[in-house]
Amino acid sequence: MADIENPVVATDRGKVQGIAAGGAGGAVSFRGIPYAASPVGELRFAAPRPHPGWTGVRRIQSLTAAGVLDLLAAQAGDRAREIYDAYAARLPQGTPAQIFTAIGTDALFRDGSLQIADHHATHVYEFDYRPAEDPHSLGAAHCVELPFLFNTFDAYPDSPMLGRVGDSQRALGHGFGTAVAEFVRTGSVHDWLPYAPATPARIRHFA
Structure with a gap:
């Protein structure tokens, strides 16, 4: 019998199963779908390559530790256990599944950025904001900082990435936008030290 609430969809790389957000007939979230081969090793700064695909049904929400280790071993070899x-x-x-998602997020968005920062005088930030009410477990979503930077909260009144927008969110946006504007104008920020290699304390967090 088909699982109506958590449907399986066939893509050109393999099958994936979604997670129903509100029961049958509601929105369905498909998470952890790789859109390209992992940008590691010789692919770090290369153009995206197609993902080789997978067999069976990819159920990111039901991954076991052993399953994660199998996936990591294909990418990181003997370092899979250490990374996990x-x-x-x-x-x-x-x-x-959450651990695997965190590993993949860093591989896609964080690690390469820090490699670039290691060789240039720059400032590094992490925008860690996540809504207080997060029923879909989105966490700190990619690009969520844009409404804060441009003060365009009102354009996204029902965004699950933002949640309820109040004074604290607008204050965070003001502080973030002020820091970015000062860097654009002067090349530095008066209360923010430039990044130094292997110095996590120099990464400024906005949350």
Whole structure:
């Protein structure tokens, strides 16, 4: 029998199963779908390559630790266990799927940025804001900082990435926008030290 609430959809790379957000007939979220081959090793700064695909049904929400290790081994070889354990220590309450998502997020968005920052005088930030009410477990979403930077909250009145917008969100946006504007204008920020290699304390967090 088909699972109406958590449907399986066939893509040209393999099958994926979604997660129903509000029961049958509601929105369905498909998470953890790789849109390209992992940008690691010789692919770090290369143009995106097609993902080789997978067999069976990809159920990111039901991944086990062993399943994550199998996926990591294909990308990181003998370092799979070391990588998994490091992220599991950072996310002690995280499920294997959440740990795998964190690893993939850093590989796609964080690691390469820091490699570039290691060789240039620049400032590095992480926009860690996540809505207080987060029923879809989106966390700190990619590009969520844009409404804060441009003060365009009103354009997204029902955005699950933003949640309820009040004085604290607008204050965060003002502080973030002020720092960005000062950097654009002067090349530095008076209360923000430039990034230094392997110095996480120099990364400014906005949350």
